[in-house]
Amino acid sequence: MREMSDALRPPRLRWWAPDWTGWVLAAAAAWTLVFYGTLQGRGADPWLWDSLADLPVHLAAALLAWVASRHPDLAARSRSAWRWLSAALLATWIGNVAYLVMELLGVAPFPSAADVA
Numbered sequence: 302m303r304e305m306s307d308a309l310r311p312p313r314l315r316w317w318a319p320d321w322t323g324w325v326l327a328a329a330a331a332w333t334l335v336f337y338g339t340l341q342g343r344g345a346d347p348w349l350w351d352s353l354a355d356l357p358v359h360l361a362a363a364l365l366a367w368v369a370s371r372h373p374d375l376a377a378r379s380r381s382a383w384r385w386l387s388a389a390l391l392a393t394w395i396g397n398v399a400y401l402v403m404e405l406l407g408v409a410p411f412p413s414a415a416d417v418a
Contacts, residue, residue: 322368332357366390367383369387
């Protein structure tokens with residue numbers, strides 16, 4: 302079998318996603334568009350849809366901020382700022398998960414452990 306010439310080879314999507322982080326960002330954006338575009342407002346409580354839609358996006362943001370904090374070209378103070386941002390985003394995600402679980406269990410979510418995050 303002959304090799305495919307460069308002119309016929311499909312283009313690689315490396316210009317926007319040189320590593321896995323671009324795919325995480327694309328997945329979070331697609332999740333949000335699909336979720337809000339197709340599922341929200343279909344007879345369920347709006348708080349449930351909003352909670353479910355935001356959870357993967359907040360987790361992806363925390364992960365991407367942590368990856369940014371490990372970039373070797375950044376100054377130490379910039380890396381530290383990215384780590385703090387990542388920690389804050391992760392705390393927000395944990396608080397949202399706790400709030401969602403408490404709501405589903407019928408426990409009053411305010412004041413609660415979810416407020417700590």
